[in-house]
Amino acid sequence: QVHLVESGGGSVQAGGSLTLSCIRSGDIYSNYCMAWFRQAPGKERAGIGVMYTGGGDPVIPESVEDRFTFSQDNAKNTLFLRISNVKAEDTAMYYCAADPRWSVCSGGFFAEEDFPYWGQGTQVTVSS
Numbered sequence: 001q002v003h004l005v006e007s008g009g010g011s012v013q014a015g016g017s018l019t020l021s022c023i024r025s026g027d028i029y030s031n032y033c034m035a036w037f038r039q040a041p042g043k044e045r046a047g048i049g050v051m052y053t054g055g056g057d058p059v060i061p062e063s064v065e066d067r068f069t070f071s072q073d074n075a076k077n078t079l080f081l082r083i084s085n086v087k088a089e090d091t092a093m094y095y096c097a098a099d100p101r102w103s104v105c106s107g108g109f110f111a112e113e114d115f116p117y118w119g120q121g122t123q124v125t126v127s128s
Contacts, residue, residue, distance in 0.1 A: 002026050002117040004096050009122030012086050020122055022079040022096030030054070033105035034072070034079045035115060038092040038124075045095070045112060051079065052105040059105060086126050093121040 008020040024032070031054035039045040049060035051070045058070035069082040079096055097115035104114045 002028060002032075002098055004098060004117055004119035006094060006096050006119040006122040009094060009124045011125045011127060014087060014126055014128045016086055017082065017084045018086065018124065020081040020083070020094055020096075020124070022081075022119060024077040024079070024098060027077070029100035031102070032098040032100055033102065033110075033114075035097045035099075035110060036068075036070070036079070036081045037095045037097060037112065038090075039095070039121075040089070040092040043092075047110055047112075048081065050105045050110050052102060054102065056105070059108070059110075083124070086124075088126050088128060090124060091126045093123050095119055095121045 003026045004024055006022050012018050033050055033052050035050045036048040037045050048064055048068055049058050049070055051058040067084045071080045096119045098117040099115045104110055
C-alpha cells in the first residue's frame with residue numbers, strides 16, 4: 001500500500017517562506033504522478049500542481065502564483081513544495097497525493113478524483 005506523509009508545516013510570518021515535504025513509501029509502481037493540494041478554511045480542496053517521478057517539469061495551473069515551486073528527490077521518494085513570500089491566504093491544510101498514471105500528469109488538467117493515495121496533510125498558518 002502506498003503511504004504518503006507530509007511534513008514541514010507550521011506557523012510562518014507573512015513574507016517568509018517554507019518548504020513542505022512529502023515522503024512516499026510502500027511503492028507498488030515504478031513511477032507516480034505526484035500532486036500537491038491545499039484546503040483553506042471554509043473552502044474546497046484545490047490543486048497546486050503535479051510532478052511526475054519519471055521526469056519532466058512540474059505542471060502548475062496558470063491560476064497558481066509563481067511563489068509555489070515543485071521539486072523532488074527520487075532517491076528519497078520525496079516531493080517538495082516551496083512557498084515563497086507567504087501570504088495570509090496561504091493558510092491551509094496542504095496535502096500530497098499520488099497516482100501511478102503518467103496521463104494524470106500529462107493531461108494538462110488534474111482533479112482530486114484522479115488520485116487514490118493521499119497523505120494526512122500538514123497545516124500551514126500564516127500570521128501577519
